[in-house]
Amino acid sequence: MRLDHAMRQALAEGRFRLHYQPQVELGSDRVIGAEALIRWRDPQRGDISPAEFIPLAEESGFVVAIGDWVLREAIAQAAYWLGRGLRMPIAVNVSALQFQQAGFVEQVAEALHEAALPASLLELELTEGVLLGDADEGLKRMRALAGLGVTLSIDDFGTGYSSLAYLKRFPIQRLKIDRSFVQGLPSDASDVGIANAIVQMGRALGLQVIAEGVESEAQRDFLAQAGCHEFQGYLYAPALPPEEFERRVRPRR
Numbered sequence: 001m002r003l004d005h006a007m008r009q010a011l012a013e014g015r016f017r018l019h020y021q022p023q024v025e026l027g028s029d030r031v032i033g034a035e036a037l038i039r040w041r042d043p044q045r046g047d048i049s050p051a052e053f054i055p056l057a058e059e060s061g062f063v064v065a066i067g068d069w070v071l072r073e074a075i076a077q078a079a080y081w082l083g084r085g086l087r088m089p090i091a092v093n094v095s096a097l098q099f100q101q102a103g104f105v106e107q108v109a110e111a112l113h114e115a116a117l118p119a120s121l122l123e124l125e126l127t128e129g130v131l132l133g134d135a136d137e138g139l140k141r142m143r144a145l146a147g148l149g150v151t152l153s154i155d156d157f158g159t160g161y162s163s164l165a166y167l168k169r170f171p172i173q174r175l176k177i178d179r180s181f182v183q184g185l186p187s188d189a190s191d192v193g194i195a196n197a198i199v200q201m202g203r204a205l206g207l208q209v210i211a212e213g214v215e216s217e218a219q220r221d222f223l224a225q226a227g228c229h230e231f232q233g234y235l236y237a238p239a240l241p242p243e244e245f246e247r248r249v250r251p252r253r
């Protein structure tokens with residue numbers, strides 16, 4: 001069976017899961033949020049990485065259907081946790097194609113409403129590619145989403161096309177430093193320069209800055225002294241099944 005077909009079947013049969021990677025605050029080590037990352041275990045093929053099937057889904061357009069499911073599932077999880085007294089913002093990856101669908105904003109609003117989830121507990125991670133194409137329409141959508149109270153962030157920041165002018169105009173609250181720039185810290189001079197520049201630019205624009213792919217204390221310490229105070233990466237935890245995430249965040253219950 002072709003992967004594309006298997007993917008459609010997986011969605012229909014409810015085989016996708018979301019795992020949640022902690023986002024941690026400097027100093028307190030408090031978990032301040034979670035990034036939802038899709039997981040797929042196929043009975044025949046075993047685990048299939050989203051790095052493999054998401055690009056394929058983007059090509060075929062099926063990523064829109066997957067993205068709808070991810071959005072609803074993440075919102076349901078945040079609402080479930082909230083009901084259990086755990087107030088945990090969840091960040092969802094939104095592919096450019098999904099963002100550009102007519103009715104995307106309404107869909108987000110409706111999903112939040114149905115789950116009775118405060119919009120402040122949803123973050124949408126956009127890539128710089130979202131801003132390609134119709135930039136005016138994109139800006140309109142971002143403003144409407146921000147107007148709902150949803151947090152918007154730029155994922156994989158530094159790898160795409162966004163100009164500084166865009167950053168100034170767009171209602172973005174957060175930059176996520178791409179892990180490719182974290183990897184070589186603190187020894188690689190280019191990574192040092194890029195990481196410093198992103199943190200300083202973020203601060204100048206009044207944005208939160210979170211570093212992705214933080215694997216070592218040396219990386220974390222460098223980022224901290226550069227002024228970045230939020231981290232995500234294997235140093236803390238990989239993406240975890242929701243029950244395990246909850247146990248880690250709240251050891252006793």
Ligand code: G
Nearest residue numbers: 036037038049050051054070093094095239
């Ligand atoms: O979780 P992992 O590191 O294996 O993810 C690999 C890639 O797949 C990353 O680029 C990540 O952004 C992407 N990805 C994971 N989950 C989702 C999702 O729910 N939606 C989209 N569009 N991309 C995802």
Ligand code: G
Nearest residue numbers: 037093155156212213214215232233234235
């Ligand atoms: O593209 P995006 O930033 O959404 O992708 C997140 C991806 O990074 C996920 O596949 C996740 O599993 C992976 N990831 C998370 N933490 C680390 C880390 O510390 N090191 C590496 N190499 N990958 C990580």
Ligand code: MN
Nearest residue numbers: 035093125155
């Ligand atoms: Mn992401």
Ligand code: NA
Nearest residue numbers: 156178179212
């Ligand atoms: Na990234």
